[in-house]
Amino acid sequence: MAETRAVVVDAVTKRFTLRHARSIKNMTVRALRREKLRDRFTALDDVSLTIGVGEAVALVGVNGSGKSTLLKIISGVMPPDEGTVRVRGRVAGLIEVGAGLHPDLTGRENIFLNGAILGMDRAETLAKFDSIVGFAEIGRFLDQPVRFYSSGMFMRLAFSIAVHTDPDVFLIDEVLAVGDPLFRRKCIERLHEYRASGRTMLIVAHDVALLRRLCTRGVFLENGRVLWDGDIERAADLLLKKRQERRRAAALSPEAAEAGR
Numbered sequence: 001m002a003e004t005r006a007v008v009v010d011a012v013t014k015r016f017t018l019r020h021a022r023s024i025k026n027m028t029v030r031a032l033r034r035e036k037l038r039d040r041f042t043a044l045d046d047v048s049l050t051i052g053v054g055e056a057v058a059l060v061g062v063n064g065s066g067k068s069t070l071l072k073i074i075s076g077v078m079p080p081d082e083g084t085v086r087v088r089g090r091v092a093g094l095i096e097v098g099a100g101l102h103p104d105l106t107g108r109e110n111i112f113l114n115g116a117i118l119g120m121d122r123a124e125t126l127a128k129f130d131s132i133v134g135f136a137e138i139g140r141f142l143d144q145p146v147r148f149y150s151s152g153m154f155m156r157l158a159f160s161i162a163v164h165t166d167p168d169v170f171l172i173d174e175v176l177a178v179g180d181p182l183f184r185r186k187c188i189e190r191l192h193e194y195r196a197s198g199r200t201m202l203i204v205a206h207d208v209a210l211l212r213r214l215c216t217r218g219v220f221l222e223n224g225r226v227l228w229d230g231d232i233e234r235a236a237d238l239l240l241k242k243r244q245e246r247r248r249a250a251a252l253s254p255e256a257a258e259a260g261r
C-alpha cells in the first residue's frame with residue numbers, strides 16, 4: 001500500500017530551561033530572597049499531528065505558542081524531550097532567515113554547501129546552479145560572503161536553494177515576511193506550483209490572507225498545545241480573535257502589552 005503520510009508527529013513534548021539570573025550578583029540576590037534561579041518551561045505539550053502527502057498546512061498561534069519549536073523538531077534540528085517524529089522523503093526547512101547559510105562563505109559556496117545539506121549531490125547542484133542564482137536575483141553578489149547581503153538577499157538565496165532541492169516536505173517559518181513585495185510574489189507563485197505538484201508543505205506566517213490562499217488546513221497552537229486542527233478558515237478566525245484579545249489586554253495594561261508583543 002502506498003504511504004500517504006508525509007509527517008507523523010506523535011505525542012511530542014519539549015521543555016526549555018528559563019534562567020532568571022544571568023550575573024553572579026543577581027544569582028546571590030535571588031538566592032538570599034529564596035527565589036528560584038531557573039524554571040522549566042513547556043514549549044510543546046503532547047503534540048500529535050499527521051500530515052498527508054500533498055497537504056498544505058498552516059501552523060498558527062500567537063507569539064510564543066510553540067510554532068517555531070515544532071518546525072525545528074520536525075526538521076530535525078532540535079530533538080523532542082518526549083515523543084517521536086517521522087518524516088517521509090526529502091525535507092527542506094526555511095526555519096530562520098538565511099537558515100543554513102554560512103555568513104563567511106560566498107553565495108556560490110553556500111549554494112554547494114546548503115545544497116549538500118539539503119540532500120543534493122554535486123551533479124544535481126551544478127545542473128540547477130544557474131536556475132538557483134537566477135531565481136535568487138543575487139547577480140554580482142554571487143562571489144561575495146553572504147554576511148554582506150541584505151536580509152532580503154539572504155532570504156532570496158535561502159529560499160531559492162531550498163525550493164530547488166525539490167523537497168518532498170517543505171517547512172517554512174516566517175521567511176516570506178522578509179524581502180521586497182515583488183520577490184515575495186515570486187516565492188508565493190513558486191509555492192503554489194510546488195503545491196500543485198503534489199508535495200507537502202507546513203508553513204508558519206503571520207499573514208492570514210496568505211495562509212488562506214496557500215493552505216486548506218490550519219493547526220492552531222496555544223501554549224504548546226493543539227487547540228484546533230482542521231479547516232483553515234476556523235484556524236484563521238481563531239488567530240484573529242486571539243490577536244484581538246491580546247490587543248485589548250495590552251490596551252488595559254502595559255505589562256500585558258509587553259507580554260503580548
Ligand SMILES: Nc1ncnc2c1ncn2[C@@H]1O[C@H](COP(=O)(O)OP(=O)(O)OP(=O)(O)O)[C@@H](O)[C@H]1O
Binds near residue numbers: 043062066068
Ligand atoms: N532555545 C530556547 N530556550 C528557551 N526558551 C525557548 C527557546 N526557544 C523557544 N523558547 C520559548 O518557547 C516558547 C515557544 O517559542 P516559539 O519560538 O516556538 O514560539 P512561536 O509560536 O514560534 O512564536 P513567534 O510567533 O513569536 O515566532 C516561547 O515562550 C519561547 O520564548
